[in-house]
Amino acid sequence: MIWQLDFIILIMVVICAVAAINVKDLLSSAIILGAYSFLMCLLWTGMGAVDVAFTEAAVGAGISTAFFIGAIFQTTRRTND
């Protein structure tokens, strides 16, 4: 893989991970976590682990985001801390 592309994706992974923890809106946090999963999926694909990337896309970016949104429906949208 081109190392510049790899580097950009890695920077964005770190930004997404920090943002998902720090953001106050839980719905935004779930969506940012989905973006994090998708970027990780791109990284796995670049490393040649296509099966892992597929699992990451199906489970991390797809199903778990839906689960988080389903759970947020049960609570308030904003965190208190």
Next chain:
Amino acid sequence: MIKQCDNVIVQSVSRFLTPFILLFALYVIAHGHYSPGGGFQGGCILGASFILSMIAYDIAEVKRRMTEKMNTVLTGVGVLIYAGIGFICLLLGANYLDYGVLAEILPVGTAKARALGTFGIEIGVGITVMAVMVSIFLNLASGGEHEEGSVE
């Protein structure tokens, strides 16, 4: 609570997209031993199509098509397929999940029997994963009270 969304764009797009998602999931399951994918990923995508309908319509609408009882039965059936194929191999005198001996009861050669055995396993895993994903989402989105999930 997830209540019925009355946006016509969301509803018609989800209605239009669901068959393609199901087709792709079946492709992923059926080609699990040739290409990336397999029972787990295909089952996740199958479950995601149900979850999409639950979000776009409401839970009661989906539960009319896939009831709680049927969901539980499907969870068991998938595990039964997986374990059953393993035990058939055990009964034929080989190790657990050693598909090669399936050639004795199937009218195919050893290599083809291995491919068919793997395919059967993928189907079992896919059914179980789909049912469990739908069940997890149902429990999360309705707060554990399945009957109340459709009420706003």
